[in-house]
Amino acid sequence: MKTRISELLHTEYPIIQGGMAWVAEYHLAAAVSNAGGLGLIGAASAPPEVVREQIREAKKLTDKPFGVNVMLMNPNAPEVAQIVMEEGVKVVTTGAGNPGKFMAAWKEAGVTVIPVVASVAMAKMMERAGADAVVAEGMESGGHIGAQTTMTLVPQVADAVSIPVIAAGGIADGRGIAASFMLGAEGVQLGTRFVVAQESIVHANYKERVIKARDIDSEVTGMSTGHPIRVLRNQMSREYLKMEKEGASFEELEQLTLGSLRKAVMDGDVVNGSLMAGQSAGLVKKEQTCKEIIEEMMDEAEKLLNFSRA
Numbered sequence: 001m002k003t004r005i006s007e008l009l010h011t012e013y014p015i016i017q018g019g020m021a022w023v024a025e026y027h028l029a030a031a032v033s034n035a036g037g038l039g040l041i042g043a044a045s046a047p048p049e050v051v052r053e054q055i056r057e058a059k060k061l062t063d064k065p066f067g068v069n070v071m072l073m074n075p076n077a078p079e080v081a082q083i084v085m086e087e088g089v090k091v092v093t094t095g096a097g098n099p100g101k102f103m104a105a106w107k108e109a110g111v112t113v114i115p116v117v118a119s120v121a122m123a124k125m126m127e128r129a130g131a132d133a134v135v136a137e138g139m140e141s142g143g144h145i146g147a148q149t150t151m152t153l154v155p156q157v158a159d160a161v162s163i164p165v166i167a168a169g170g171i172a173d174g175r176g177i178a179a180s181f182m183l184g185a186e187g188v189q190l191g192t193r194f195v196v197a198q199e200s201i202v203h204a205n206y207k208e209r210v211i212k213a214r215d216i217d218s219e220v221t222g223m224s225t226g227h228p229i230r231v232l233r234n235q236m237s238r239e240y241l242k243m244e245k246e247g248a249s250f251e252e253l254e255q256l257t258l259g260s261l262r263k264a265v266m267d268g269d270v271v272n273g274s275l276m277a278g279q280s281a282g283l284v285k286k287e288q289t290c291k292e293i294i295e296e297m298m299d300e301a302e303k304l305l306n307f308s309r310a
Contacts (some may be wrong), residue, residue, distance in 0.1 A: 001302060004164040005187030008112060008132060009091060010065050012036030013298055015177075016135075016166060017290075018191030019069020019093055020143065020276070021045070022265040023202055026054045028290070030061035031199035035291040039066040040093060048079035055087045065090045067112075072097025085109040093135060096144065100129045114166065118146025123157045123165075131163060135189050138169030142192050142230050142278040145169075145220065151183070158184025172280035174300020181305060192278040193297075198289045203268030206275060209234075213281035221257075225250050232275035236260060 005014040015037035018024065021044030029039030041058060043051045051068065058066055068089050070080050073096040081102040084092055092099075092106060095116045099106075106113050107130055115126045116135040123134045136157040138150025146153075150169040158165045167180035168189035180188050194200060196207045209232055221240045222228045231237050240256055257274060264273025288296070 001298060003186040005133060005166060008164065009038045009187075011038050013294055014166075014187035015294055015297070016040060016067075016093070016187065016189045017194045018141075018168065018189050019043070019067075019095070020191050020195070021071075022261050023191075023195055023200060024069065025201060026058035026061065028194060028197060028200050029054075029066045030058045031197065031290040032194065032294070033058075033062045033064040033066045035289070035294045037290070037294050038091060040069045040091075041066070042069045042071075043074070043076075043080045044069075044071050045074045045076070048076050048083055051080050052083045052087060055083070055089060067091030067093060067114075069093045069095060070099070070102075071095055072099060078102075081106070084111060098125070098129075099131075103130050116168070117157065118148065118153070120153075120156050120160045123161050127161045127163050133164045133166060133187075134161065135166040135168050136185070137189070138167075139220075139228075139230070140170030140279040141168055142195075142218070142281075143276040145228050145230050150180075154180060154183040154185050170278060170280045172278075172283040174297045174302075174304060176280070176283075177297055177301035178304035181301070190293075192280050193284055193293055194290065195277065196284055196287045197293060198287055202265050205268035205270045206264050206273070207287060209270050209275055210277050210281050210284055211286065213277065213284070215279070215282040218277060218279050218281060222253070225253060229274070229276065230278060232277050232281065234271055234273070234275055236272045236274065 003014045013036045017032040019040040019042035024042035029041045032039035041054045091112045093114045112132045114133045117123045136154045139145040154167045164186040166187040167185035171188050172193045220228045260274035263269040
């Protein structure tokens with residue numbers, strides 16, 4: 001399946017893997033790229049030299065294109081932006097801010113820039129700034145979320161910009177891909193489905209919680225602070241929501257969640273850890289290789305899209 005996204009990224013399939021903090025490291029990124037998608041290393045708040053090391057390790061495992069997700073609110077973002085160019089990374093996705101100040105240098109270095117957006121206004125701003133494509137991410141996704149659903153955001157963004165749109169949020173099977181294409185997207189970004197990939201370093205306890213999740217098992221913390229985050233319910237999220245309801249300060253709430261994502265991903269603490277996952281967790285039924293995930297989804301999507309064209 002060729003689209004403007006697969007051609008832009010030089011990938012076999014128009015699928016990219018989300019740049020999830022702690023989860024999106026070089027093993028997963030390389031495996032997704034080797035399977036025909038675009039793997040991403042999530043720079044998050046990692047020290048710049050760790051990001052450089054991750055890029056170099058990924059290169060040892062794949063000769064296919066892969067990218068780096070740069071979190072712009074990270075104080076280290078300028079150094080990470082520089083490392084991306086020095087290491088010859090071909091694609092950057094960005095979140096939590098405006099990449100405008102890095103755009104000219106990245107473009108000059110031949111980097112494809114794809115910001116993640118949660119509104120039409122942001123998508124138009126990114127197009128004017130020189131973005132090559134945008135990821136329109138709905139609130140169904142795991143981790144930090146916006147206010148609109150994928151179903152409503154994607155077609156409005158696709159109507160508003162001429163650059164290609166990648167849909168994200170709530171997509172975990174071929175039906176989600178086919179639906180995204182019907183809404184005007186030319187590619188999809190997946191996070192939750194890749195959390196449980198065999199090549200993912202995520203602890204088995206976390207993977208098991210995703211696989212066993214029902215449709216109603218995710219909830220959003222941080223609505224009152226302006227930093228909403230979707231996670232699977234556990235003791236930590238219940239405590240957070242209770243404190244939020246009682247009017248706890250942003251600082252108190254931050255203290256509760258300090259290091260909680262690492263606890264979940266690395267230590268398998270599914271009680272006090274932050275189990276970031278999207279509403280699509282209820283669709284994720286088994287652990288598979290990245291190759292199996294991508295091929296299964298693309299087979300299903302192509303059958304559906306051919307049927308709809310008939």
